Amino acid sequence: MIVVTGATGTLNGATVEHLLKRLPADRIGVSARDVAKAQHFADRGVRVRQGSYEDPAALRDSFAGADQVLLVSGNDPAADMVGLHRNAIEAAVEVGARRILYTSQQGVATDGPYPPAAIHAATETILADAGVAWTSLRYGFFSHSFAPLLGPWRETGVIAAPADGPVPWTAPAxxxxxxxxxxxxxxxxxxxxxxIAGEAVTLDDFAGIASELSGRSVERVVVDDEQWVTDQTADGVPEQAARFMLTMFRATREGYFAQQDPLLAELLGREPRGVADRLAEQIGA
Structure with a gap:
């Protein structure tokens, strides 16, 4: 049996949908914080049990019988995410899972400028020490999340942001x-x-793609880091949130997300969706 956590969310929910096309429903399980939100899977024969990373006993029950467990990474900045990930890993080991998979992120680093990268690094260390087979899925940044970095370019014709570097924005689907x-x-x-997607792009590339798709000139303007934070807070963005976003710009320009890898295309049997596809969807081109 394959047990999937986070299946009431968009990403792992879609993973379960794809599994249902490949496997009988009785070979798939879902561990959900709120089982009511997973009723649509239960109605189709998927085993649904309650489980959360805060409750190791419930996790063990929800993982029981699993050959493989897919753990979704948490994203609560106020929580001890490494400790919660440890709970989930230990529960999977205790029920005898032969492989644990974890949704990590490209650019894993213990000392990089982007804070979530250190959480993923620590979790991967726990996985490596767990005594069972493991796979850390270092996903590319989700392509729907680049919009805040671009700013109101459709109104201004300008992408004004700090210096950046290449990122292979990747479609969650x-x-x-x-x-x-x-x-x-x-x-x-x-x-x-x-x-990750096959092409890593910069905001200069975005400006070129946006110009072509929209039929208007879009300019890329580099803004000083602190000035950008000031501009963001003036527009109503909390300073803490703006500074968190700034860490991503710093990580991109230091090359943390510049890696290329063909594996996603190999698994899909086709080229992944690119930035132009997603940008075209957003502007209705």
């Missing part, structure tokens, strides 16, 4: 499909693997 293929296929991967 592609990641879900590839993860299901990996879970249900005969080929397994040990350790960390990188699942």
């Amino acid at each position: 592609d990641l879900s499909e590839a993860t299901a293929a990996l879970l249900s296929g005969e080929r397994s991967f040990d350790g960390a693997v990188t699942l």
